[in-house]
Amino acid sequence: MINCGAAPPVKVMNPKQFTNDIRRWFVQFMALSVLASVPLLALQTENSGGPLRADQACFDVQHYELILVVVPESKKIGASLTMTARMEEASDKISLDLDSRFTVRRVTVGGVEVEASHKDGRIEIPLPEGQGRASQELQVNVLYMGTPREAPNAPWVGGFTWAKTPSGADWISTTCQMEGADLWWPCKDHPSDKPESFDLKVTIPAGLVCASNGRLMGVQEGGNGARTFHWHTSMPIANYSISLNIAPYETISRTVEGIDGDMIPVTFWHLPENAEKAKVLFEEIVDHLKHLESVCGPYPFHQDKYGVVETPHLGMEHQTIIGYGNNYSGDPEFDYDWLHHHEMSHEWWSNLLTCVDWADFWIHEGLGTYMQALYLESRFGPEAYRKKMAIDWRRIGFHGAIAPAAPRGTQSMYFAGGVSDAPGGDIYFKGSWVVHNLRWLIGDEDFFKLLREWARPGKGGKPRFVSTNELIQVASRQAGQDLGWYFDVVLKEKQLPRLVADVKDGVLHLEWTSAGKQTYNMPVEVLVGDKRVRVECPGGEGMLPVAQQEWQLDPDRWLIR
Structure with a gap:
């Protein structure tokens, strides 16, 4: 009372x-x-x-x-x-x-x-x-x-x-x-x-x-x-x-066999007026589900369902009932429905793997955003992947560190106007680039194993809480090297690491600097003539003989800089 x-x-x-x-x-x-x-x-x-x-x-x-x-x-x-x-x-x-x-x-x-x-x-x-x-x-x-x-x-x-x-x-x-x-x-x-x-x-x-x-x-x-x-x-x-x-609502339903043999009930609740459009989107929904299972592991909520519901707002990652309000409009740059794929990705990167504090919000949105680049790569090839990453790079505002050390509420993370260092949309786009650059750093074999291990450690499937520091430890273990130097700079600093390149006596000298004065050991790919060379940078410095040949840093744009 x-x-x-x-x-x-x-x-x-x-x-x-x-x-x-x-x-x-x-x-x-x-x-x-x-x-x-x-x-x-x-x-x-x-x-x-x-x-x-x-x-x-x-x-x-x-x-x-x-x-x-x-x-x-x-x-x-x-x-x-x-x-x-x-x-x-x-x-x-x-x-x-x-x-x-x-x-x-x-x-x-x-x-x-x-x-x-x-x-x-x-x-x-x-x-x-x-x-x-x-x-x-x-x-x-x-x-x-x-x-x-x-x-x-x-x-x-x-x-x-x-x-x-x-x-x-x-x-x-x-x-x-x-x-x-x-x-x-x-x-x-x-x-x-x-x-x-x-x-x-x-x-x-x-x-x-x-x-x-x-x-x-x-x-x-x-x-x-x-x-x-x-x-x-x-x-x-x-x-x-x-x-x-x-x-x-009217519904379209199907039972889909998951990657591990589990049967997944899939249902789309749509408005009666959109029945024909819903039938087309439903096939894409099933395709997205199969792709995300191939990348992240088995769908985590098969005992309940995978549901999508048409909403009067853009969308939201509500567990087992994804809100969809993209008006069946797909994507202006690619032939797929970006909104549904993004929200479905949150069944793994939000609903299965949940940040323990909103200071780790990038785990949901950065990884969720990166999944669209992987889908485009799998469906349309590497050029589509690189185009998507270039689009996302232009959306980064560099408002603040995307994984601040102290606990945060939503208003001091998502809305950049809330506090002076709120990262805002950077948790999506810079977060995606953090994952993209990590792929280059550790290589595809370890990277795709890591995604599975992040989402479902030991092939487990129960929702759990994680922090940024826990993900760093798992990544370091998978890569066989301490990756704290990388994540400390790209997640916990607002400013970008800076790469300086200079040729002296036919030798290309590379040097990384960071705002926090931390050593940044990121290897750099260099295109010399028609040959690609990976230059390691221990202690933040690297060298490569180039003589009089033309050279280009990071030709496929992997690096945050």
Whole structure:
């Protein structure tokens, strides 16, 4: 119960009663003729991640169950969120994050109603005696309702998108990567904690379909044609990846045999108006899946599905239900759908392999972006690969280090205007170039083995958290050499390494310098006449006799410089 005056008597509640109460509370809420003004988004809600507070570090989320009623006509929702968690450390309180524009009607811990406080985007929850012991399982329920924020610029600035299909039907989606899921449901909004599983039960009006994460467990018919869709995610999942997609969808489905023999259910939820275009794209979806399995290893979520859903925003890497809003327009430079391939790549580089802190955001976006270059190389050849890398080079803004040392929230990483050294889009394009240059450094054989080992160490397939430093250690082990010198310069410095070349007495002298004065040992390919020579640069320096011949540095443009 929210702190709004004298505390009522504490009473023990049956958790199942919350499900029954949602509609009653929600009807009362909807009947109010005057509603409180909508507050501005709290800083806590606008940002995701950053340093973890003690009242959230003390518990580990095991499971969420979100029971939700969506009313498109009024753009309101009413919901019950039940979190099951394990106490990692003893504490007399915990907190969950939730946008302050929602009204919290009741909070219980272990079925006991407690006096919680909801302000500035955070629900502070006192734990009843005996509930906060270390190693204890904890069950918290929050009953809430309200008008979620409409996304100002989905998917980059998130919230609910309340759109209409070409036929005038409701078309609804959620996006919240930058802000976190506390834009629309209570959670521990930090990338370092995923629930082991998730259940979503959403009730929507007649004629609409809900496509979401995981497997569809069933659809229950209700009054006035309303239906409740139950989706179950059986694998760990990031809070921002939970996604609502509601429209009068039609589907195309096929079961595809994966690279390791697992059968993968593949489904595309599309608008009825786009049925013919969807059939064409579906074949490309299957081709992308086969390519990414060949590069990254088996698809990690075959026990749930691979899903794609047409959205009223550009797209998002929601686990097992990729948002697709590229309007079937492909790519202006190449004959493929770049948006779908990029978002699918995140099933490995984000959903399977997840950065433990947003300071490591480049792992998701840099590796995800590089996958498109590899696809183009496999389909169209090396010239397409080099063209894609040249396009991405021109997109680098050099705003800041793409893997800063200290913890970061999303707002200080993604949006370059947030802080002076926010890398912004560089996590995509410079991140991709870091991987590209690494390929040159260690060679194709070790490089492609490394991609598999990064994604699925020891051929394992369970989602896990990683840091930049962990990936550096794995790369060094695969290459048989310490690669810290490389990653320290290209990931952790804003400025590019500089290569100086000079010919004296018929000898080409090469010297690398870095802004941080670190030794940079990058070998350089030199085209001398019609011969290519790899010049090693131990200590940052190398030499090559060229006599009077013409020479060209880095003819295939592998190097960050």
